Amino acid sequence: MVWSVSRDTKAFTRGSSHEPGDWASKALKQLWCPDPSTTYYAIDLRCPDAFMRIPEALSASLHVYYPEDEILPCVGNITPEFSFVDLHIDNGQDVLTTVVGDGEDCVKLWALYPPEERNLDLFYARKGQDNKFINLCDRLEGGVFAMQGSEQTMYLPAGWIHAVYTLKGGLAPGTTWSTAESFTVINDIFKREVEAKSASYDTAVPLLQSCLVALRGQNADLQQRAARELCVALKDIRKLAEADGEQWPTRLAVDVSNVLKEKYSSCPQCGQPIQAHICRGKRKRGQ
Structure with a gap:
């Protein structure tokens, strides 16, 4: 090794x-x-x-x-x-x-x-x-x-x-x-890291990963909870990505957006179009 x-x-x-x-x-x-x-x-x-x-x-x-x-x-x-x-x-x-x-x-x-x-x-x-x-x-x-x-x-x-x-x-x-089953724990820890001002985009990655597999699964209750909680977290995730020099939306965020659009016509939390949540801002050419 x-x-x-x-x-x-x-x-x-x-x-x-x-x-x-x-x-x-x-x-x-x-x-x-x-x-x-x-x-x-x-x-x-x-x-x-x-x-x-x-x-x-x-x-x-x-x-x-x-x-x-x-x-x-x-x-x-x-x-x-x-x-x-x-x-x-x-x-x-x-x-x-x-x-x-x-x-x-x-x-x-x-x-x-x-x-x-x-x-x-x-x-x-x-x-x-x-x-x-x-x-x-x-x-x-x-x-x-x-x-x-x-x-x-x-x-x-x-x-x-x-x-x-x-x-x-x-x-x-x-x-x-990250797993779909750990979404609640990962989301709780992400919120606490943000509140403690110790979060980075790396802290947000497990939340996006867990949300993605939850949305791809068959548990309708978990899907909706993941979509709602992600809506709340996205403002902080965008800020962390930009502060760490990540081009928003990141590739992982785009993957989540695509699955959200397959499941919902609008956000179950705020009612806005799903596309407006993730893809606010443009990726640089070649990204």
């Missing part, structure tokens, strides 16, 4: 603040020479020659958004011993991750909390703050702790809040995906 490491790879240190540290090579070095005083780890490295497949036991019961090539993108983390990733949410998406050690097991300890309203309220009240796990672990409800070793795969349902401590260092390839 080849992992793509570049100067803009996100590398962090374990400490009171998770500010970007020096380049990811330090994290790679610490796989063999752990340093408990200043532990570097790197996240979201691209794995262009690798892919992960959703187990049939999961995919059979979910309506999954797949890219055109139907291969879920794989990313990887370099996590030396003593690495700690504080409480976070992966954009409300489902998560599949495994670990690989160097001659011995990589071992991780997970703290997992369901995306119930009280838990999300507590989490977002501390959005952007350090030491979230320390301050919230005795207040979050329904928590589960799990150990993960090499050749074991962890599945996190959509929206679960989680923190990870590495007991024995290693590499952690993984992937995320």
